[in-house]
Amino acid sequence: MKPPPFDYHRPATLGEALDVLAEAGPGGKVLAGGQSLIPLLNMRLAAPARVVDVNRVPGLDGIEAGPSGVRVGALARHAAVERSPGAAAAQPLLRQALRLVAHPVIRNRGTVVGSLVHADPAAEMPAVLALLGGAVRLASLDGEREVPAAEFFTGPMESAARPGELAVSAFFPALPARSGTAFHEVARRHGDYAVAGVAAAVTLDDDLRISAARVACVSVGPVPVVADVTAVCGPRPAASVAWDAVAAAVRDLVEPEGDIHATADYRRHLTGVLAVRALRDAASAAHGEES
Amino acid sequence: MNETHHRVTLTVNGVVREATVPGRRLLSDCLRHDLGLTGTHVGCEHGVCGACTVLLDGEPVRSCLTFAVTVDGQEITTVEGLAQGGALSPVQRAFTECHALQCGFCTPGFLCTVTAFLRDNPAPSEEEALEAVAGNLCRCTGYQNILKAVHRAAEIQAAEIQAAELQAEEGGA
Numbered sequence: 001m002k003p004p005p006f007d008y009h010r011p012a013t014l015g016e017a018l019d020v021l022a023e024a025g026p027g028g029k030v031l032a033g034g035q036s037l038i039p040l041l042n043m044r045l046a047a048p049a050r051v052v053d054v055n056r057v058p059g060l061d062g063i064e065a066g067p068s069g070v071r072v073g074a075l076a077r078h079a080a081v082e083r084s085p086g087a088a089a090a091q092p093l094l095r096q097a098l099r100l101v102a103h104p105v106i107r108n109r110g111t112v113v114g115s116l117v118h119a120d121p122a123a124e125m126p127a128v129l130a131l132l133g134g135a136v137r138l139a140s141l142d143g144e145r146e147v148p149a150a151e152f153f154t155g156p157m158e159s160a161a162r163p164g165e166l167a168v169s170a171f172f173p174a175l176p177a178r179s180g181t182a183f184h185e186v187a188r189r190h191g192d193y194a195v196a197g198v199a200a201a202v203t204l205d206d207d208l209r210i211s212a213a214r215v216a217c218v219s220v221g222p223v224p225v226v227a228d229v230t231a232v233c234g235p236r237p238a239a240s241v242a243w244d245a246v247a248a249a250v251r252d253l254v255e256p257e258g259d260i261h262a263t264a265d266y267r268r269h270l271t272g273v274l275a276v277r278a279l280r281d282a283a284s285a286a287h288g289e290e291s
Numbered sequence: 292m293n294e295t296h297h298r299v300t301l302t303v304n305g306v307v308r309e310a311t312v313p314g315r316r317l318l319s320d321c322l323r324h325d326l327g328l329t330g331t332h333v334g335c336e337h338g339v340c341g342a343c344t345v346l347l348d349g350e351p352v353r354s355c356l357t358f359a360v361t362v363d364g365q366e367i368t369t370v371e372g373l374a375q376g377g378a379l380s381p382v383q384r385a386f387t388e389c390h391a392l393q394c395g396f397c398t399p400g401f402l403c404t405v406t407a408f409l410r411d412n413p414a415p416s417e418e419e420a421l422e423a424v425a426g427n428l429c430r431c432t433g434y435q436n437i438l439k440a441v442h443r444a445a446e447i448q449a450a451e452i453q454a455a456e457l458q459a460e461e462g463g464a
Contacts, residue, residue, distance in 0.1 A: 001336060005294050008314025008360055031361070038356040039337035041315070051314060055361050079350075103426025105344055105351045105404060190425045 003041035007050045014139065017057050017166055022141045024050040026163040031055070032074055035102070035110035036118040052166075060168060065090040069134070069173040074114070074166070078107035091172045092285070093132065093181035093199060097124040100183060103191045116152070117167045119159040122193040122219040124183065126153055130224040131199045131216035134172045138165040146171075153223035179203040180285025182278040185218065186270055188261060194219050195262045196270035198250075200278035202233075204286045210234035210241065213282075215275050220256035220267055227253045229279070238283035246279060247272035299363040303328065304372025312359050319343040321359035322369060330370040332399050334428070341427030344400035345369050351407045370399035373406055381451060382406050385444035386437075393431035401427050405441055414445055 006029075011017035021028050027049030031037055040046040054060060054074060061075035065086030072081055081087050082098040094112075101107055101115070101124050115125040116136055129136070129149045136152050138145050138161055147160045154160055161167055175181070185197025196219050203212040213233040217225040232249045233241050256267035294313040301308050303326060310325035317336075322328045322345070334340035336355045343354040346368035373380045379387065382405050392398045401424060408415070408423040415423065420441040429437060 002317065002320070003315040005313065005315055007295065008297065008358075010360065031358075034358070034361070035338060035353075035356055038317075038358070042317075042336050042355070053358070053361055103341075104423065105341065105353060105426050106338060106356075108347075108350045109352045109356065190422075 001042055001044055003038070004044060004047045006048055008053065009050060010053045010056055012056055014057050014059070014166075014168070017052055017054055018139060018141050018164075020050070020052050021166055022164045024052065024163075028052055028163065030117070030166055032114045033077060033110040034114075035106050036114065036120070054166065062169070063087055067174060069132075069171055070094060071169050071171045072112045073169050074111060076112055078102075078110045078112060078115075079104065081112050082107060090174050091132070091181075093128055093183065093201065094172060096181060096183045097128045097199060100124050100185055100194070100197070106191075113167050113170050116170055117159050117161055119153050119155075119157050119223070120193070121153075121156050121221060121223055124185070124194075124197065124199070124218065127197070127199045127216040127218045127224040128183075129170060129172060130226050131201055131214060132173050132175070134170060136161075136167050137169045137171070138162075139168045140165045144168070150226075156222045175201055176203055178205075178208075178286050179212075180282040180287070182281035182285060184274045184278045184281070186274065196220060196256070196267050196274055198271060198274040198278045200275065200282040202238075202279060202282040202286050204283070205235065207237075208287065209236050210238060210283060213279055215250060215278065217250070217254055217271050217275070220254040220271055225254050229275075233279065238280060238287075243276045243280070247276050250275040297360045297363075299359050301326075301359070301362065301364075302366045304368055310359065314358065314360055316359045317355050318345070318357040318359045318362060318367070319354035322354060322367070325359075328369050328371055330399050332396055334396070334400075339428070340397070340400070341404065342397050342400040344403045344427065346403055346407055349407065349410075351404050368403070370402050373402055380406065381447040382409065382440075382444040385440040385447055389436050389440040389443050391433060391436040391440035393429075393433050397427060397429045397431075401429070401437060405444060409441070409445055409448055413448060415441065 009020045029048035031053040060073045062073040064071040070087045088095045135146045135148045181201045183199045185194035187194045199216045205211040210233045213229045251272040256264045258264040296311045332342040334342035338353045338356045345354045
């Protein structure tokens with residue numbers, strides 16, 4: 001179908017964008033890549049009074065990678081972040097996860113920050129931000145605030161961004177030395193939303209024993225489900241971890257719902273299997289091995 | 292509702308075109324209805340099928356998930372712009388040779404996607420070619436021939452580049 005009518009604004013500066021968003025209030029919607037918003041409009045599942053197209057706002061497409069992590073601007077496309085060698089070096093999980101986001105053509109247009117604000121519990125980028133303990137920077141006429149991932153995702157397709165606020169960037173922290181990451185998911189068709197998926201981060205100590213292990217699970221709750229499994233995994237080398245116990249622990253932590261794509265039990269089972277795969281790959285990566 | 296219209300200027304297949312459209316006009320509809328370029332096909336209109344894929348400043352995008360106003364001033368290449376001077380492009384020729392189209396509805400999207408893909412990756416592996424076209428649906432399910440055509444197009448392209456280089460050498464000698 002076609003989108004419902006709306007007032008279209010294309011601000012040329014950040015200040016102008018914030019003015020329009022403040023005036024629009026709850027009827028305002030930000031358009032960046034549009035790969036989630038425009039399907040919703042085409043299917044008439046959303047009907048904002050005003051669409052604020054931020055594509056011409058300068059300074060929002062940055063990808064700043066440094067030793068502490070990667071800051072991704074609101075207009076940085078998935079494809080640009082995926083290809084960025086700096087981003088991949090500072091936080092490898094970004095590229096690992098982005099390769100699972102829809103298809104390359106969608107990634108040419110869609111934005112990382114847009115995915116976060118869209119807050120789909122089946123999407124990869126919210127899980128990445130939640131796993132790493134990152135944050136989203138929101139700007140409004142009142143100034144800027146930084147919302148940590150744990151507070152940012154408030155429900156399915158709901159984030160802490162208030163009317164009048166624009167998510168200007170997101171920060172994905174780097175991990176300590178001897179850390180590794182991985183993302184595994186199962187989808188009905190390549191590029192579809194995952195039936196279940198798990199992002200994992202593992203850190204090893206001086207004796208190469210697991211000293212920290214965390215997972216973030218998608219499609220098994222209203223928001224990404226983050227679990228610390230250090231107690232079940234460590235402190236021992238990956239080769240001697242009781243992986244069955246880890247799978248059981250993760251299965252117990254999630255409360256998936258069944259739908260036409262998968263039963264709750266199947267999702268729970270998959271999450272356990274994928275968690276072990278992701279954690280083992282993350283541990284290998286932390287060792288510096290090819291996963 | 293009396294909708295506000297916006298004047299947009301697009302360079303489509305190298306030609307500067309203008310249209311006056313409401314904010315909600317999809318690029319796919321702007322190309323087809325406002326500019327009369329019906330080569331771009333509209334399948335699902337929510338980004339799943341890939342039939343509407345066009346090149347925006349050289350990069351493949353879903354024209355059904357893009358507003359015409361958003362890309363004001365930018366360059367678009369549609370399936371109508373792939374042939375050079377009346378001669379089919381290597382990708383188009385490969386699709387013909389390999390019988391990679393049946394009803395033809397999905398073909399414009401595949402052609403645009405594959406054209407950009409082979410420009411960036413002129414000698415793809417099986418897996419890379421599969422990944423490249425995985426976002427386009429063919430309801431005739433002619434995928435095997437489409438994959439063959441991707442590799443055949445890569446061959447044709449490589450042969451053409453080699454021929455052009457030889458010619459340049461001979462011309463210079």
